Amino acid sequence: MGVSPGLATLDTEAELRVAAQVGGALEAVFDTVAATRADTAALFERVAAEGRRPASADLAALRPGLHLRLVREELVSGVGFVAAPGLLADVPAWLEWWQSGADGDVRPLLLDLDPGHSAYSDYTHWDWFALPRDTGRRAVAGPYVDYLCSDEYSLTLSEPVRIQGRFAGVAAADVYLRHFEAAVLPLLRSLPRPAHLVNARGRVAASADPAHLAGSLTKGPDFGRLLTTARPGVHAGLRLVPCRGVPLVLVLS
Template identity: 55%
Template sequence: MPAEPPAVGAAAAHVRATLDGVFATVARVRDATARCLADVHATGRAPVRADLAALRPLLLARLGPLVCGLGFIAAPQLLADAAWYMEWWLAGPGGRPSQLLRDLNPESSALYDYTRWEWFTGPESGAERTVCGPYVDYLCSDEYVLTLSAPVHVAGTFAGVAAADVYARTFENEVVPALREIPAPAFVVNAPGRVMASNTASWPPGAVYRENPAYSARPCGDLSLSLVTAG
């Protein structure tokens, strides 16, 4: 078996480092949210939406250039004044942030049920780090995004999810130069096999890869992603 080109390991490490940086931001939001909720519970009352406004300086400071959306998504019934709630901020045009405001009334036919998405169900079921996508984010941007998320726990109880969005095109721009150093077709896939970034038109982003003896897959660290190369 021929030796693996050094560029393969370097590219896998670069993919991991890129997303590790985003997960570091998610971890800061997770920890700040847990502290905020714990402080409220220590006063003997249930948290309300206004309590989560304390997160905004952190969220606004951490938006861009890689992170296009950031925030906390509450578990249903966590807050006393809202059955469902998202403290979510977007990097708007010209870098001006804006808060995402959507119909989260559980009695409404237009309810955005975020509890069914992988970025929520993964952390809820115990995953410490979840990478979801690429998928079209009809809620926020109508663009292809990746969502990276982690669970928030307070006193051992699941309270919701800290998460960050990354435009798929931004992720591609970040990792494709490293993929181009590999002297063979190469692409990054998520756990279901969806191509996230590629150095070849034969495997464009969004294509679905299934195990093939002509290709080999290398994990990108402990992420649920793999670098697939021909040969």
């Protein structure tokens, strides 16, 4: 049996509205990431004007802004800058990363990045680092268990930082999955068909569809390419609606 044009239009309008609302929920987090990126780029410009390479101690200048963003944006559980290997003069790798504790305090992430005995010394293969580096665009990575920072199921939102056109690392923010789901699941459940959200890799970021659990992979189109077109479409019986402005796709059965 066919669907009347009027009902199809109503469904499409609802999908576009939900995609826009999901985008709005994450846009505030990306604002935090963008502010960190801007602060970091400005810091590196000042260091370059002094005729030297940046060092890890220079990144302490970012801390007041990072602390403020952690307190101000309730979805953000961690925020900071992650340097590209070889960027800093005194250390091979560095995370200037701050996070909120269970009691609301702001504390640094202290990691051993010695490649001789640290499993976390090479973070360049993680999606939150690799996607911005390889595409030049912002990314949503996860959800995944964040053993690096919190041991929580999390999403990481990130953007590339560039110095004179060269990739210098990423500005990023963490969002606990439970907080993201609390914000978007009511929106997904308001739709007339089972719906879930996927990132550029096809990983499910949140789901109101029991056939697609959060953290699983959705097989189908090149979601990364779809995000660059930002146009709704149909693939293998799935309705695909990019969340305009943020790198997530709304997928409806």
